[in-house]
Amino acid sequence: MEDNILDVRNLNISFSNYGKTSKVLRGVSINVSRGERVSLIGQSGSGKTVTMRAIIGTLPTPPAIIESGEILYENQNLLALSRLERNKIKGSGISIILQDPLLSFNPVLTILRQMEDIVKYSDVRIGISRGHEERKKLITETLRKVQLSDHERLLNSYPIMLSGGMRQRVLIGMSLLNNPKLLIADEPGTALDVTTQKEILDLLNSLVKDEGLSLLFITHNLGVVREMADRIYVMQNGEIVETNSRENIFKKPEHQYTIKLMESVPPLFGDKVTDVKNTNSEVDGIISVSNLSKSFPIRTGFFNRITSQNHAVKSVNLVINSGDIYGLAGESGSGKTTIAKILLGLYGATSGTIKIDKLNLDEQVELKSYRKLIQIVYQNPGSSLNRKRTVAQILSVPLKFSGYSNEMIKDRVSELLQMVDLPVSYSAMYPHELSGGQKQRVAIARALSLEPKILVLDEPTSALDVLIQGTVINLLHRLKKQLGLTYIFISHDLSLMRNFCNKIAIMFKGEICEAGNTKDIFSNPQHLYTKALISSIPVISDKEENLKPKVTYEERSAVLQNTRKI
Amino acid sequence: MVTYILKRIVTLFLVFLGLAILIFVIARIVPGDPARIALGPLASAQQVEEMRQEMGLNDPFFIQLWNYLTGLAQGDLGKSLLTSRPVIDDILGALPATFELVLFTIFLQITLSIPLGVLAAVYRDSWVDNLTRIISLIGVVTPGFVLAIILQLLASYQFSFFPVTGRIDPGLNFDADITRLILIDSLIKGRSDVFVDAFSHIFLPSIALAAAGIGQVMRITRSAMIEVSRFDFIEASRAYGIPERIVTFAYMLRIASVAPLTILGLEFASLIGNAFVVEFVFSWPGIASYGVRTILQKDLNAVIGVVLVSGVFFVFANLFIDILLGIIDPRHRLREGGSK
Numbered sequence: 001m002e003d004n005i006l007d008v009r010n011l012n013i014s015f016s017n018y019g020k021t022s023k024v025l026r027g028v029s030i031n032v033s034r035g036e037r038v039s040l041i042g043q044s045g046s047g048k049t050v051t052m053r054a055i056i057g058t059l060p061t062p063p064a065i066i067e068s069g070e071i072l073y074e075n076q077n078l079l080a081l082s083r084l085e086r087n088k089i090k091g092s093g094i095s096i097i098l099q100d101p102l103l104s105f106n107p108v109l110t111i112l113r114q115m116e117d118i119v120k121y122s123d124v125r126i127g128i129s130r131g132h133e134e135r136k137k138l139i140t141e142t143l144r145k146v147q148l149s150d151h152e153r154l155l156n157s158y159p160i161m162l163s164g165g166m167r168q169r170v171l172i173g174m175s176l177l178n179n180p181k182l183l184i185a186d187e188p189g190t191a192l193d194v195t196t197q198k199e200i201l202d203l204l205n206s207l208v209k210d211e212g213l214s215l216l217f218i219t220h221n222l223g224v225v226r227e228m229a230d231r232i233y234v235m236q237n238g239e240i241v242e243t244n245s246r247e248n249i250f251k252k253p254e255h256q257y258t259i260k261l262m263e264s265v266p267p268l269f270g271d272k273v274t275d276v277k278n279t280n281s282e283v284d285g286i287i288s289v290s291n292l293s294k295s296f297p298i299r300t301g302f303f304n305r306i307t308s309q310n311h312a313v314k315s316v317n318l319v320i321n322s323g324d325i326y327g328l329a330g331e332s333g334s335g336k337t338t339i340a341k342i343l344l345g346l347y348g349a350t351s352g353t354i355k356i357d358k359l360n361l362d363e364q365v366e367l368k369s370y371r372k373l374i375q376i377v378y379q380n381p382g383s384s385l386n387r388k389r390t391v392a393q394i395l396s397v398p399l400k401f402s403g404y405s406n407e408m409i410k411d412r413v414s415e416l417l418q419m420v421d422l423p424v425s426y427s428a429m430y431p432h433e434l435s436g437g438q439k440q441r442v443a444i445a446r447a448l449s450l451e452p453k454i455l456v457l458d459e460p461t462s463a464l465d466v467l468i469q470g471t472v473i474n475l476l477h478r479l480k481k482q483l484g485l486t487y488i489f490i491s492h493d494l495s496l497m498r499n500f501c502n503k504i505a506i507m508f509k510g511e512i513c514e515a516g517n518t519k520d521i522f523s524n525p526q527h528l529y530t531k532a533l534i535s536s537i538p539v540i541s542d543k544e545e546n547l548k549p550k551v552t553y554e555e556r557s558a559v560l561q562n563t564r565k566i
Numbered sequence: 567m568v569t570y571i572l573k574r575i576v577t578l579f580l581v582f583l584g585l586a587i588l589i590f591v592i593a594r595i596v597p598g599d600p601a602r603i604a605l606g607p608l609a610s611a612q613q614v615e616e617m618r619q620e621m622g623l624n625d626p627f628f629i630q631l632w633n634y635l636t637g638l639a640q641g642d643l644g645k646s647l648l649t650s651r652p653v654i655d656d657i658l659g660a661l662p663a664t665f666e667l668v669l670f671t672i673f674l675q676i677t678l679s680i681p682l683g684v685l686a687a688v689y690r691d692s693w694v695d696n697l698t699r700i701i702s703l704i705g706v707v708t709p710g711f712v713l714a715i716i717l718q719l720l721a722s723y724q725f726s727f728f729p730v731t732g733r734i735d736p737g738l739n740f741d742a743d744i745t746r747l748i749l750i751d752s753l754i755k756g757r758s759d760v761f762v763d764a765f766s767h768i769f770l771p772s773i774a775l776a777a778a779g780i781g782q783v784m785r786i787t788r789s790a791m792i793e794v795s796r797f798d799f800i801e802a803s804r805a806y807g808i809p810e811r812i813v814t815f816a817y818m819l820r821i822a823s824v825a826p827l828t829i830l831g832l833e834f835a836s837l838i839g840n841a842f843v844v845e846f847v848f849s850w851p852g853i854a855s856y857g858v859r860t861i862l863q864k865d866l867n868a869v870i871g872v873v874l875v876s877g878v879f880f881v882f883a884n885l886f887i888d889i890l891l892g893i894i895d896p897r898h899r900l901r902e903g904g905s906k
Binding site for chain 2: 160
């Protein structure tokens with residue numbers, strides 16, 4: 001087609017490491033026409049990022065080897081260009097927006113310096129000269145495009161001084177500085193809270209439209225794709241397995257893998273939603289929290305005096321019964337993890353009383369028996385498991401401390417592995433030999449080793465791919481039934497919580513703004529923040545979209561305004 | 567930034583005070599009566615007692631400490647038993663030579679190790695990397711005095727350009743009276759012959775002294791560079807078309823230099839310790855020969871003086887590094903809660 005701005009033809013790339021060669025891209029063909037929004041979707045390791053790097057020219061060769069194929073940008077083959085010619089296209093022809101808004105910045109330079117460098121060196125390449133003032137004017141104009149104001153202060157800030165949403169806006173601004181024609185976005189906004197993510201996606205959409213850009217959007221999130229793409233490519237193991245227009249993909253996905261991806265997205269509304277009930281009808285209040293507050297002192301100045309308090313948790317009341325799966329939902333900084341840490345006795349509370357299993361927390365927190373009552377599974381098994389220890393060693397640590405003999409430990413370890421559906425032979429493996437899902441199973445097994453009654457799950461699935469997420473959730477359901485557990489489930493993923501928790505509390509700035517049965521909260525949210533939150537969740541069908549609570553733009557910004565930094 | 571520096575200076579003062587008290591206490595615990603040592607084995611008990619009275623050794627401990635600290639505040643370190651001159655004068659006489667040696671060593675360390683480390687990181691796993699790896703290994707495992715002796719042997723038989731002892735050819739008529747550092751003063755006064763001579767004298771002892779640090783700092787620079795190269799923003803900068811040299815030197819090296827600079831600051835302590843040995847081997851007229859002699863003679867006032875001066879060196883070097891880190895990485899000072 002003549003009108004293709006980008007045309008990747010039959011791209012084959014392999015990586016060679018320590019003499020081993022593995023193929024990562026197999027005959028990938030992707031095209032983007034002018035003004036079109038195209039999405040590339042796939043799980044981690046499917047080859048999306050390699051494709052992106054090959055297009056923008058940051059693929060390290062070696063270890064990567066481009067075996068065959070062409071990447072045509074405006075009908076010239078990028079792979080055949082000289083380094084100098086290729087560099088001319090960078091930023092001014094094709095530009096990128098990276099994923100993590102903090103890591104994508106140089107931490108030691110001000111925003112102004114970073115943006116100015118981009119303009120400066122592009123000018124050098126093209127051969128025009130502009131002064132500092134002219135460059136600054138361009139930067140200010142671009143920042144206006146991404147709806148940022150208060151320029152002077154912003155420009156003189158360092159990246160850590162800005163909020164996540166602002167950083168993502170500045171990143172988009174950076175990519176626009178040299179008037180690119182094609183934008184490649186690598187999961188922008190996924191590291192942000194849903195409410196912020198929605199704003200960013202809306203902004204990106206309007207920019208593409210107003211500036212007449214083309215967009216190649218790389219993501220693993222189907223809900224986001226629905227809002228961001230005209231056409232979709234589905235990628236699996238380095239191959240494009242399906243491509244179609246957005247409507248067709250969502251209406252009748254053809255490839256097995258696409259169908260599986262669709263099914264793994266937890267539904268937010270409709271008949272597919274699972275309502276979880278607590279089969280234990282007893283109202284025993286195994287955990288009861290009243291008036292819990294926690295504040296952290298902020299120290300500043302010459303003598304490190306306490307100048308103010310950061311109120312992380314403000315008079316929270318909770319009652320959790322045996323057999324509940326109690327969801328604590330909220331965005332980052334809302335205080336949900338602080339509550340979990342207080343329950344585990346890792347932080348002391350500033351005020352308030354907590355009763356767990358009919359005893360005050362302070363009375364039992366020092367006792368060994370308390371560790372047999374409540375345990376935690378962390379978000380990222382990659383860092384919560386000691387990578388220098390085998391699975392068996394990891395699992396035996398808590399056992400040793402509670403006086404198991406070596407014989408008993410061995411039996412218990414194999415029992416635990418069977419419990420989480422891992423073969424006993426895995427006990428000799430190290431964490432890096434396991435997949436993400438398997439690692440999380442080991443982490444769950446470790447938490448269960450002392451037979452606790454309560455398990456705190458701190459975003460146990462958010463580091464995992466959707467397909468694996470489902471299997472871990474099923475495992476958690478089974479274990480709960482088998483062992484009669486009570487869960488406290490901390491997450492920001494509301495669609496997942498809709499299908500997993502029987503009760504939910506929505507946290508907003510350290511307070512619980514709404515709590516109750518999950519079903520009721522979702523069908524009839526009362527607090528404006530809950531409404532804004534639910535309406536920001538990307539969903540995968542129009543039907544669900546229509547069932548979301550309606551929040552006007554003004555209402556939304558009124559309630560969210562207070563959460564922003566600077 | 568101002569709060570940041572003020573905080574650093576206050577800490578520095580406290581460290582120095584602690585050091586002064588500690589070394590004083592140690593000097594009082596060391597066995598042997600200073601008065602007896604000063605007078606020699608032939609003195610009578612009467613004479614020793616009088617000497618004790620004169621040196622203030624019979625005063626209560628805290629009075630002694632107070633007198634010592636107030637003296638210190640006025641720059642009075644007492645008298646050396648060995649030379650019978652004020653310790654402060656002895657030290658100030660020997661200090662410039664040592665200072666010059668240490669400064670030149672650090673200069674060598676920075677100019678050799680950081681570029682080599684960057685090179686090793688950029689050409690990772692190539693022959694360049696392997697070569698620097700060997701160099702740094704040799705540097706780290708060879709003790710300074712062994713290297714000093716080897717260099718001296720080589721210089722005596724192979725490279726006669728490098729003299730093996732002293733700081734300057736005594737035949738040259740030169741008075742370093744501006745900064746008291748010969749290398750710098752000769753440049754100021756435009757005496758190139760003196761500069762070349764001083765350079766040839768200082769080169770070997772500096773290499774012997776710098777070797778271990780060069781090896782360490784090189785490896786640390788390499789791994790820090792590699793770590794920084796994995797950050798997303800490096801990829802972003804390349805994708806925006808920022809030239810490779812800017813990415814490597816202005817972006818990556820700036821962030822990566824935090825680790826090697828911190829190490830250089832700490833290295834300073836061992837540098838002063840090693841300087842004692844190396845100065846001795848090369849007959850460098852610095853503080854070392856003075857230090858060694860006073861230690862052997864249990865000349866406590868002088869020992870305290872030498873230790874304190876080394877401590878001041880160390881503390882100031884680290885203040886300098888801290889300020890540098892604050893400039894390089896804004897997160898250092900932002901975290902301290904100071905203003906921008």
